[in-house]
Amino acid sequence: MRISRRDSARKHGVSTLTFKLWDFTGTALLNLFMLLFLVVYLSPLSFMVIAALTPSNQFLDANAPILPSRRVTFNYEGKDRIVYQVPTENGVKHWALYKPSRQSSEFIDPENPEAGLIHWEGQWRGLKAVYKFQPTLENFTEFLGITKLPLLFRNTLLVALISEIGVLFSSIAVAYGFSRFRLPGGKYLFFLLIATIMIPSNITLVPTYFLFSGHMLNWIGTWLPLIVPHFFGSAILIFLLRQNFKSIPRDLDEAAMLDGAGPLRILISVILPQSIPVVTTVALLHFFYIWNETRYASLYLGISPNLQTISFGIQRSQSFFFTPEALMVGALVVMVFPVVILFISQRFFMQDMIVTQIEK
Amino acid sequence: MAMENVTGVRIAQKTIKSKRIQREGWVGLLFLSPWLLGFILLKALPILAALIFSLTNFQMLNPGETEFIGLENYARFFRDIEAGANLFGSLEYFLLTVPLEMIVALLLAGIFTSARLKNKRLSRTLLFMTSIIPATSIFFIFLGSLQYAERILVDRMILPPIDGFGLLLPFMALWSVGPGFLIMLSAMESVPNELYEAARVDGAGPLARFIYITLPMISPAIFFTLVVNLTGAFGGSVLLDRGYILSFSLAPMEGYINEMMFTESDLGYASALAWVTFTAMMIMVVLLFRSASRWVYFPEEDEVANI
Numbered sequence: 001m002r003i004s005r006r007d008s009a010r011k012h013g014v015s016t017l018t019f020k021l022w023d024f025t026g027t028a029l030l031n032l033f034m035l036l037f038l039v040v041y042l043s044p045l046s047f048m049v050i051a052a053l054t055p056s057n058q059f060l061d062a063n064a065p066i067l068p069s070r071r072v073t074f075n076y077e078g079k080d081r082i083v084y085q086v087p088t089e090n091g092v093k094h095w096a097l098y099k100p101s102r103q104s105s106e107f108i109d110p111e112n113p114e115a116g117l118i119h120w121e122g123q124w125r126g127l128k129a130v131y132k133f134q135p136t137l138e139n140f141t142e143f144l145g146i147t148k149l150p151l152l153f154r155n156t157l158l159v160a161l162i163s164e165i166g167v168l169f170s171s172i173a174v175a176y177g178f179s180r181f182r183l184p185g186g187k188y189l190f191f192l193l194i195a196t197i198m199i200p201s202n203i204t205l206v207p208t209y210f211l212f213s214g215h216m217l218n219w220i221g222t223w224l225p226l227i228v229p230h231f232f233g234s235a236i237l238i239f240l241l242r243q244n245f246k247s248i249p250r251d252l253d254e255a256a257m258l259d260g261a262g263p264l265r266i267l268i269s270v271i272l273p274q275s276i277p278v279v280t281t282v283a284l285l286h287f288f289y290i291w292n293e294t295r296y297a298s299l300y301l302g303i304s305p306n307l308q309t310i311s312f313g314i315q316r317s318q319s320f321f322f323t324p325e326a327l328m329v330g331a332l333v334v335m336v337f338p339v340v341i342l343f344i345s346q347r348f349f350m351q352d353m354i355v356t357q358i359e360k
Numbered sequence: 361m362a363m364e365n366v367t368g369v370r371i372a373q374k375t376i377k378s379k380r381i382q383r384e385g386w387v388g389l390l391f392l393s394p395w396l397l398g399f400i401l402l403k404a405l406p407i408l409a410a411l412i413f414s415l416t417n418f419q420m421l422n423p424g425e426t427e428f429i430g431l432e433n434y435a436r437f438f439r440d441i442e443a444g445a446n447l448f449g450s451l452e453y454f455l456l457t458v459p460l461e462m463i464v465a466l467l468l469a470g471i472f473t474s475a476r477l478k479n480k481r482l483s484r485t486l487l488f489m490t491s492i493i494p495a496t497s498i499f500f501i502f503l504g505s506l507q508y509a510e511r512i513l514v515d516r517m518i519l520p521p522i523d524g525f526g527l528l529l530p531f532m533a534l535w536s537v538g539p540g541f542l543i544m545l546s547a548m549e550s551v552p553n554e555l556y557e558a559a560r561v562d563g564a565g566p567l568a569r570f571i572y573i574t575l576p577m578i579s580p581a582i583f584f585t586l587v588v589n590l591t592g593a594f595g596g597s598v599l600l601d602r603g604y605i606l607s608f609s610l611a612p613m614e615g616y617i618n619e620m621m622f623t624e625s626d627l628g629y630a631s632a633l634a635w636v637t638f639t640a641m642m643i644m645v646v647l648l649f650r651s652a653s654r655w656v657y658f659p660e661e662d663e664v665a666n667i
Contacts, residue, residue, distance in 0.1 A: 026476060027476040030471065030474060030476050030477055031476070031477060031478055033471075034471065034477060034483060038483060038486055038487070041486075041487070041490070041534070042486060042490070043505070044501050044502065044504075044505035044531075044535075045490070045501070046505075047501050047504040047505045047508060048493075048497070048501050051500070051504060066508055066511060066512070169394075170394035170395065170398075173391045173392075173394060174391060174392050174394055174395040176391050177388045177389070177390075177391030177392040178388075178392065180388070181384050181385065181387060181388025181389075181391070182381055182384050182385055182388065183385055183388045183389060183392070184385045184389070186388070189392065189396075191646075192399070193395065194587070194645060195638075195642065196399065196403060196597075197587075197588070197591055197596050197597045198591045198594075198596040198597075198638055198641045198642060198645065199407065199410075199596065199634070199638055200594070200595040200596060200613075200614055200617055200634040200637055200638065201595070201596070201597060202595075202606070202614070202617065202618055202621060202630075202634075203410045203617065203621075203630065203631055203634035204403075204406035204407060204409075204410050205606075205621075206409075206413075206420070206627060207405065207406035207409035207410060207413075208402075208406045210409075211402070211405065211406060228402075229398065229402055231394070231398075232394050232395055232397060232398020232399070232401075232402065233394050233395040233398060235395070235597065236588060236597050236598075236599060238395060239584060239587075239588070240543065240581075240584050243580035243581060243583065243584045244546075244547065244550065244580065244581070246580060246658050247547075247550070247577070247580050247657075247658055247659060248550075248659070249659040250659070263387050263391070274550065275550070277545070277546035277547075277549045277550055278543075278546045278547070278550065280546065281542050281543055281546040284542065285539060285542070285599055285600060288491075288492050288600055288601075289599070289600055289601050291492070292492060292494065292600070292601040292602060292603045293601045293603070294601070294603040294604065294605055295601075295604065295605065295606045298605065298606060299606065311494065311601075311603045314494075315494075315496070315603065315605070318496070324500050324504065327496055327497045327500050328497060328500070328501075330494070330497070331493055331494050331497035334492075334494060334603075335489065335492055335493065338492050339485060339489050339492075342484075342485045342488055342489070343481060343482075343485045346480070346481040346484060346485070
């Protein structure tokens with residue numbers, strides 16, 4: 001039975017109206033706090049979006065404004081001429097530069113071209129150009145032009161999903177083994193698992209590469225080095241699942257055991273239904289890991305362009321023009337799909353999904 | 361006669377019990393078999409090879425001249441001031457990033473369990489999103505935002521000048537809050553509702569419920585995050601990749617090992633450094649596991665798996 005806050009408030013002699021007001025204030029404050037936090041937390045992302053929409057030469061121009069913009073030009077006598085802010089006796093004028101020279105220059109007034117050339121004394125290089133707000137999508141089109149996005153996308157999705165199946169099955173089974181059985185030397189086996197997490201990964205790189213190379217398994221240039229290891233479980237995810245399985249009380253296991261359920265049956269119908277949030281977390285973490293993984297992809301798929309995964313493929317494209325806007329475009333493109341997945345998967349985090357009680 | 365009979369029964373009971381435990385052990389090993397098999401087939405040999413490399417002067421550019429040099433690489437570590445500095449640098453990196461990251465993750469997860477919060481789906485997605493931005497982009501976002509902040513706030517005298525690089529690590533830590541947040545949240549969602557109801561009936565407020573129910577119940581998840589972040593700071597496995605390239609790492613010690621390996625191509629010394637790092641990590645993790653029996657709560661503790 002659920003005892004609502006309202007009931008307990010009534011018991012203490014608080015009127016319904018007071019309670020409602022209090023309740024509303026609490027809700028409003030909490031949501032306001034979250035909103036403010038998110039605004040501050042995500043504010044650097046605005047740079048990402050702005051940079052992605054900024055024309056490529058703007059970052060080289062120290063005088064350029066923050067927002068994506070272009071220099072205003074004025075077409076005069078068949079040529080685009082840049083408009084500058086020119087200080088004169090009558091205030092700052094927006095004039096187009098017609099004939100630059102060191103000490104004095106000829107300008108033309110875009111609003112009144114008939115008046116002809118205006119002579120201005122001063123160094124035109126010290127002048128600031130006039131800018132106009134104008135976001136552009138050219139970074140995206142240029143970037144997508146040199147990146148085989150659909151192919152990269154398909155490859156990554158396949159690698160991620162196939163290895164996901166393996167990593168979930170194995171890690172759940174192994175975590176169950178670690179959390180529920182008296183193993184011979186169980187403590188040492190578990191420390192061995194933890195030890196494999198702690199070995200600096202690059203140090204086994206050379207021997208592992210040798211193992212996968214033509215000398216032994218001949219897997220270079222295929223997805224196998226990226227997929228097969230996950231079918232033996234991921235130590236870090238096993239550790240996470242084991243922590244969760246161990247915190248599930250054993251009375252339900254024992255009840256099921258008395259009903260004649262075997263170990264596998266207990267795992268499937270007692271442990272897993274109570275672990276939906278953590279299993280979802282594990283599945284998501286593995287998916288994002290594969291999505292962003294670049295080291296092994298570059299090592300094993302460098303020679304086969306048609307099998308490359310998205311993170312590696314995009315970093316390769318970025319290496320052709322390593323500019324802020326290309327980086328931001330690449331990052332945005334890489335992020336879109338995981339964010340969608342994350343949004344959809346939220347269903348599985350809801351409390352209602354978890355079976356915490358069995359009908360008695 | 362009767363006595364003998366009783367002893368016989370006792371012995372029989374004991375053997376039945378030990379047989380049951382034995383059988384349980386074999387079933388458990390069966391569940392462990394995917395990982396054990398993977399360890400033997402894919403991990404054991406490379407690890408052994410790395411151990412052997414650390415005893416040689418293996419240069420990746422001319423492997424033909426490799427010689428066994430005993431513990432010379434380890435002796436070199438103790439003479440190498442830079443290596444020691446990087447080892448402590450990793451500890452500093454851990455202390456600068458992990459507590460901040462974990463506390464923010466914990467508080468956010470706590471807020472998310474409240475039924476009063478609206479638009480949870482969207483907020484959760486937005487909070488996690490920053491953790492999957494590729495590393496190269498993150499540096500540009502950080503520097504770019506800093507520049508904007510300076511142009512908007514500092515130049516107009518709203519803020520005093522900002523020490524940019526001092527903020528990088530906390531910034532990275534905050535923007536990596538996603539996995540920890542998700543793990544703590546999923547642990548919190550698994551806490552049985554009845555516990556909260558019971559506490560509410562006893563008059564516990566939200567803060568008391570968080571401290572006395574949520575924190576102990578999710579202590580296994582907190583412990584996990586702590587161990588994994590510790591290993592991450594020294595260059596072990598990580599939960600989430602930011603698309604780092606082979607030779608790059610934010611963790612100082614891993615960066616130094618990578619430098620020895622890829623720039624100097626001195627695999628022998630790099631391997632020795634890795635084993636030193638591994639030993640340092642293992643000591644810290646064993647200490648953490650020792651401390652676990654005091655603060656990590658599992659519903660049924662038994663002497664077999666008391667971790």
